[in-house]
Amino acid sequence: MATTRNAHTEWEGDLLKGLGEVTLDSSGVGHFPVTWASRAEEPQGKTSPEELIAAAHSSCFSMALSNTLTKAGTPPTQLTTKAAVTFEPGTGITGIHLTVQGQVPGVDEAAFKAAAEDAKINCPVSKALTGTTIGLTAALS
Numbered sequence: 001m002a003t004t005r006n007a008h009t010e011w012e013g014d015l016l017k018g019l020g021e022v023t024l025d026s027s028g029v030g031h032f033p034v035t036w037a038s039r040a041e042e043p044q045g046k047t048s049p050e051e052l053i054a055a056a057h058s059s060c061f062s063m064a065l066s067n068t069l070t071k072a073g074t075p076p077t078q079l080t081t082k083a084a085v086t087f088e089p090g091t092g093i094t095g096i097h098l099t100v101q102g103q104v105p106g107v108d109e110a111a112f113k114a115a116a117e118d119a120k121i122n123c124p125v126s127k128a129l130t131g132t133t134i135g136l137t138a139a140l141s
Contacts, residue, residue: 009034022047040089050085050093057125058083061098064123068115069104077103080141097135104140113138 005027011020020034038046058081069076081100088094100116107115116138120126126134 022052039087048087050087053093053125053129054083054085054096057085057096057098057123057129060123060125061100061119065100065102065116065119068118068122069102069107069112072111072115074104074106074111077105078141079103093132095133095135096129097137099137101139101141107140109140112140 006025007022008025009020009022012018016036018035022032022034024030024032032052033046034048035044035046038044039048039050043051061083062079062081065079065081066076079100079102081098084097084099085093086095086097098116098120102112102116104112116136120134120136
């Protein structure tokens with residue numbers, strides 16, 4: 001069964017001095033202010049499209065890796081995934097780097113790295129971001 005999730009942004013003003021607010025409609029869990037400065041300079045308590053992409057990618061990757069490990073008979077105890085999305089004004093998103101630390105009983109470092117690489121390639125957010133370089137660092141903790 002397919003699902004659709006929704007969010008919307010209301011924006012006021014021009015690009016450089018304007019202000020927007022992203023609302024997560026499907027879950028209803030939040031409203032997040034966004035500005036050009038939070039995107040291209042310092043966050044100053046506001047989010048950016050790249051931070052939202054990082055959140056989506058880190059959660060999707062974690063779910064995919066958990067599924068891959070579980071199907072192999074070695075479910076993880078814990079996965080901590082960070083996604084760093086790099087944005088260059090005038091160019092766009094220039095890369096994403098995923099870093100994952102895992103606690104997975106019965107798995108060695110090589111098997112964990114292989115499972116992480118599989119998850120990087122096959123998670124739906126990675127697939128949606130094809131054309132963007134995605135790096136990966138994976139280690140057991």
